[in-house]
Each structure stands twice: as C-alpha cells, then as structure tokens.
Amino acid sequence: MLDTIADRLVVPGYSKWGYRLREKTWTALEPVRGVRAVVTGAGSGIGKATALGLARLGAEVVLAVRDERKGEAAKAEILAAVPGATVEVRLCDVSSPESVRRFAAEIDRLDVLVHNAGVLPQERSVTPDGHELTFATHVLGPLLLTDLLRPVLAASPDPRVVFVSSGGMYTQRLRADDPEYREGTYKGATAYARTKRMQVTLVPLLSERYASDGIAVHGMHPGWADTPGVAGSLPGFHKLTRAFLRTSEEGADTIVWLAATKPAPRTGRFWHDRRERPTHVLPTTAEKPEDVAEFWRYSKDAAGLS
Template sequence: MNGLISVLDTVADRLVVPGYSKWGYRLRGKSWSDLEPDALQGARAVVTGAGSGIGKATALGLARLGADVVLAVRDERKGESARAEIVAAVPGAAVVVRHCDVSSLESVRRFAAEIDRLDVLVHNAGVLPQERTATTDGHELTFATHVLGPLLMTDLLRSRLAASTDPRVVLVSSGGMYTQRLRADDPEYREGTYKGATAYARTKRMQVTLVPLLTERYAAEGIAVHGMHPGWADTPGVAGSLPGFHRLTSAFLRTAEEGADTVVWLAASSPAPRAGRFWHDRRARPTHLLPGTADKPADVAAFWQYCAGAADLR
C-alpha cells in the first residue's frame, strides 16, 4: 500500500464510519489481488455460527476456494438451509452440518471429538443477550460463547491443526471492542448493571487479547492465530440484536460477504499473513485506540489464568 493510500486508509479507519462501512471496503478492495481459485483445495475448514450472516458467507467463500467445510451450528435446520445455499452456489462443494453449541463446554467437547482432520478453524459464533444469562456450566453467556468455547475448541483440535501443513485459526471479533478495556477483574460481568452491548464488546476485547496468547501457546506446532473485525455488516444478528443501530446505518452497511472477506483472506492467502495480529480489510490494525484501554500485563496474566481454569485446559 503506497504512502498516500495508507494515510487515507488510516484516516478512514479512525473516523469509523468511512472505514467500517461499505464505502471503506469498496475503496480498499480496488487495490487487492484475487485469491488463487484453488487456494484451499483439499483443505478442511470448520466455521462456527455458520447458519447465517458472516459465518455463512465465510463458509461460502472457503468452499469457493476448494475447502471441505464443516458448518458448526446450534440450530441444525438453519445449518442445513445454509448448506443448501452454499452447494447451490458451488456445485460439488463438500459441506456438512454438525451440531455445536459453542456456549456449552460439553457440546464443544462432543463436536471436537468428531473432527478427524483440520486446516482452518474460524470462530465466528456470537450472541448479544439483553439480560445476563448463565449457561449450564454456570458461565455468563457472551463470555462462554466468545471466549471459553473457542478457547476450549482450539485446544481440543490442537493436534489435528498441528498435523496440517498450514494450520490457521481466525477469531472474528468486533470493532466495538475498541470501547472496552480488558476486564480481568470481572470477566463474567457479575458487577454493575448488565448491558448486552457492553458484554458483547467486553468479550470481543477478550478475543483480541487471546490472539497473541494463543499464537505463543501454539507456536511450536506452527498454528497461526489471527484476530479480525468485519466492519459494519448487514446480518440477521445485527438486525435482531441491534435494531436501532441497524435502522440508522442500513444505507451504508456492508454485505455479509464483504464482512467475511478478511476472514477468507486470512484463511487462504499466500504467503500467510503474520500471526498474532488484529486485522480489518486485509490490513493489520491497532488493538487499542482509546485512552485507558491498553492491556496491562498483570490483567492479561490474570485473564489467562481464569480462562484456562474455566475451560479446563490441560
């Protein structure tokens, strides 16, 4: 990216609306190279939350590049509908549906036991509850879905990923995480008045904190871990969970496919992007922008200790 374009890109990113909207995507996309059409031929990919929105769009993008795709979904009927759409768009694509409630550690364990090989793992499943809800394991729902479930799944699939020649893991975060600091002192949102949007942003911040930690944890096996955010995309999740935001921004929201582009790029680009970083629109971005949100080493250590214990990592 040349100097002037880089500056304009950064300005658009900091102004949020120009960078996160469809305009930012389409302006930046003019300078991108197409991925090789067979970049993932023969590879196996798992996408969580693949029944709709960015998850479904990601699965479609991976299938177009030749990957065999496992749709890990909580609602199998939605999963089968997504599978039918993908196969219709990519005749001959190998796409299967498997049940997995990422908020349930037992469901994650059952799912992981069914996966015999793996090259790409995309953690996309997301929730935004309006009230604080505890899972059957006793964890706050957004924390369980966005942090503990992905953490446990990745660790359980570690050996299968390590057997791949180019294993990659992508955590789909949110630009909303910029508004929050790492709450290692209250990871389960037990204190204060619960707000769903805040819980969502907090746990998306936690995902970004996990990226370099997991990169280090899996470095010896060559497993590359990436974080990204998709900008503002028009998905059923946004329309259902944030109707006011959706109504105000609908004119300039990205499509789900545009939101999923960087996920697919991280999974398939060659050479592989540098691991341990946070991406948006195929460019590494800062992980902190607002004063007071930078991670403190003691908080990161406490956060990891809590998560590793809660997920029962070995």
Template sequence: MFDTLADRLVAPGYSKWGYRLRRRSWPAGDPRPDALRGRLAVVTGAGSGIGQATALGLARLGAAVVLVVRDQAKGDTARDEIVAAVPGAVVEVRLCDLSGPDSVRRFAREMREAHDRLDVLVHNAGVLPQQRTETPEGHELTFATHVLGPLLLTDLLRPLLAASPDPRVVLVSSGGMYTQRLQADDLEYREGEYRGATAYARTKRMQVALAPLMAARYASDGIGVHAMHPGWADTPGVAGSLPGFHRLTKAVLRTPAEGADTIVWLAATSPAPRPGQFWHDRRARPAHVLPSTREKPGDVTKFWTRSKTAAGLPD
C-alpha cells in the same frame, strides 16, 4: 493516509464504502482460485450472516467445509445454498453450542473420529443477550460463547490442526471492542449494571487479547492464530440484536460477503500472515485507539490464567 483516517473515524472505514474503496488497492492480491483445494475448514456460527458467507468463500476456494450450528434446520438451509452456489462443494453440518463444554467436547470428538486433519478453524459464533444470562456451568453467556468455547475447541482440535501443513485459526471479533478495556477482574460481568452490547464488546476485546496468547501457545505446532473484525455488516444477528443501530446504518452496511472477506483472506492467502495480529480489510490494525482501553500491568496474564482455568485447559 485515507485508510488510517477512515479507520479512526469509524463510519467511513467500517461501512461498505470503506471496503469498496480499499478493495481497489489491496496490499496483497486475492488468494488463488484453488488456494484451499484439498483443505478442510470448520466455521462456527455458519447458519447465516458472516459465518455462512465465510463458509461460501472458503468453498469457492476449494475447501471442504463443516458448518457448525445450533439449529439443524438453519444449517441445512445454509448448506443447500452453498452447494447451489458452488456445485460439487463438500459441505457438512454439525451441531454444537459453543457455550456448553459438553457440546464442544462431543463435537471435537466427532471431528477427530471423522477426519485426520483440519486446516482452517473460524470462531465466528456469537450471542448478544439483553439480560445477563448464565450457562448451566455458571458462566456468563457471552464470555462462555466468545472466549471459553473457542479456547476449549481449539485445544481439543489441536492434534488435527497440527497435522495440517499450514493450519490457521481466525477469531472473529468486532470493532466495538475498541470501546472497552480488558476486564481481567470481572470476566463474567458480575459488577455494575449489565448491558448486552457492553458484554458483547468486552468479550470481543478479550478475543483480540487471545490472538497473540493462543498464537504463542500453538506456535510449536505451526498453528497461526489471527483476530479480525468485519466492519459493519448487514446480518440477521445485527438486525435482531441491535435493531436501532440497524435502522440508522442500514444504507451503509456491508454485505455479509464483504464482512467475511478478511476471514477468507486470512485463511487462504500465501504466505501466511504473521500470527497474533488484529486485522480489518486485509490490513493489520492497532489493538487500541483510546488510551483508556490499554491493559493495566498484569491484566493480560491474569485474563489468560483465569480463562484457561475456566475453559478447563491444561497448562
């Protein structure tokens, strides 16, 4: 009862207190200390915040980790900090801008040339522009980064994931998605006054919708796809993109490691969680809490078809 009530009231459940109280009675125990020994993980947006904390958590469990970043210097610093915390950890840094299909294709090609399998793929990279911005390909930036990039990268890395005995993909969404419905007729936010926080929440709603769709697409290869949200975490991204929110909530924000906990758990727990669900603090959560956000008939199919086409995925 407390868990459900805290989740619906938002602040108690998304804050550090929600995490710390829930941790006392996890529905499942922590993964084994060597749960990812011999496994390879890719984490996008791993130069700081939740991405770096996720990479560190995976390395602690024995995984070799590829940090996918846009800034080489930030990636190198994150790698050095992870190796200092986990001596002997295998950590490499690779550049990729998830909003650019050419960059995604180049990175995927590098991965296929360097590795013969991939066990964990975490889509954490995110942006929150204050003004509507288009990529060189003409796509709105949050949609390109949070939807098209992950779709294309997962499909290009499908052969490596299929070679794993237990491959898992995690989409890092946001609790803010609960405020938005799936905008199947305006994926690129061309209508109405543009607000960065709204664009962010809309595309995070899209990521939650993607989880069961991608899970079905890759089921024949045994690839489990999961979505989650980390609660409110104190990260450079939050401080820079939402300074007002950061000032008001700083005292109750989670650490990046607390925000990353469920990502690491989804990647490492055994047996594997049922794919296609939406998770927070190691529990499957409803995709909707407000009736106004529920999809209209045909919205999911329309969103899936249009997103696949925009990402350049084959049927």
C-alpha cells in the same frame, strides 16, 4: 494514508464505502482445494458468508451450528451457489463444553478453524455450567475447542485459527477483574464488546501457546455488516446505519483472506480489510501485563485447559 484515516474515523472505514475503496487494490485469492475448514456460527450472516467464500475457493467446509435446521438451509444455499462443493453440517453449541467436546471428537482432519459464533443477549444469563453466556460463547468455548483440535491442526501443513471480533471492542478495556460481568448493570452490547476485547487479547496468547505446533492465530473485525444478528440484536443501530452497512460477504472477506492467502499472514496480529490494525485506539483501554495474566489464568481454568 487514506486507508488509515478512514479506519480511525470509523464510519468511512467500517462501512461499505471503506470496503469498496480498499478492494480496488486487492488481488484475487488462489484456490485452496483440499483444505478443510470449520466455521462456527455458520448458519447465517458472516459465518455463512465465510463458509461460502471458502467453498468457492475449493475448500471443504464444516458448518458448526447450534441449530441444525439453519445449518442445513445454509448448506443448501452454498451448494446452490457452488455445485459440487463439500459441505458438512455438525452440531456444536460453543457455549456448552459437552457439545464442544463431542464436536471436536468428530473432527479427524483440519486446516482452518474460524471462531465466528456469537450471541448478544439483552439480559444477563448463565449457562448450565455456571458461566455468563457471552463469556462462555466468545471466550471459553473457542478456547476449549481450539485446544481440543490442537493435534489435528498441528498435523496440517499450514494450520490457521481466526477469531472474528468486532470493532466495538475498541470501546472497552480488558475486564480481568470481572470477566463474567457480575458487577454493575448488565448491558448486552457492553457484554458483547467486552468479550470481543477478550478475544483480541487471546490472539497473541494463543499464538505463543501453539507456536511449537506451527499453528497461526489471527484476529480480525469485519466492519459493520448487515446481518440477521445485527438486525435482531441492535435494531436501533441497524435502522440508523442500514444505508451504509456492508453485505455479509464483504464483512467475511478478511476472514476468507486470512484462511486462504499465501504466504500466511503474520501470526498473533489483528486485521481489518486485509490490513493489520492496532488493537487499541483509546488510551483508556490499554491493558496492563498483570491484567492480561489474570485474565489468562481465569479463562484457562474456566475453560478446563491444562
């Protein structure tokens, strides 16, 4: 009951206090040697912390990054913390279909795919392929990458896909009528939260799509973590909340847990601090089936899925 109350009150549940309260009841994760994991956006913040957590458990980790210098620096940090770990750096700009296709063609074995890469632009920008940047990065890129990697994931004995969303998605409804944020005054934080809502909507859809392959699909949010992305994109929020923000490692814990815990958690669910959470807390954000269907049709076509 205390856990649920803290979650609904937001500040206690999303802060470092919520994490440290809950972790007292958790058990240590078993090693996952031989498991190969791809983590997008692994050059810093929660992505790097996720890769480090998986490497500590013995997983082979591929850092999928758009900045190879940051990727190499992250690799060096992980190897310093876990000598002998298997860590690769591969170029992958998730907002670019060409880059995603090139990256996917290089992956011949995979057990875990973590969609962590994120952007929060202050002004609306469009990719060379004509899509709004946050939508391309958080929705279209992950959709395409997962579908391209479907065969290698299906070959794994325990394949898992994790979408790293945000608690901010609770403030937004699914905008199936304007997925690319063409209407109204553009606000970066709103675009971010909208596309994070879309990621949560995708989780049960993809869970059903890949059920026949045995691929589990999970969604989660990390709470409020002190990352370079938060400090750079939301300086006001960072200044106001810095005293009780989580570390990147605390934010990444549930991602690592979803990737490594056994037996595997139930597919198609949404998690925070190792516990299933509701996908809506405000009645105004509840989506209609026809909105979900419209969003799925548009996203699938825009991502080029068959």
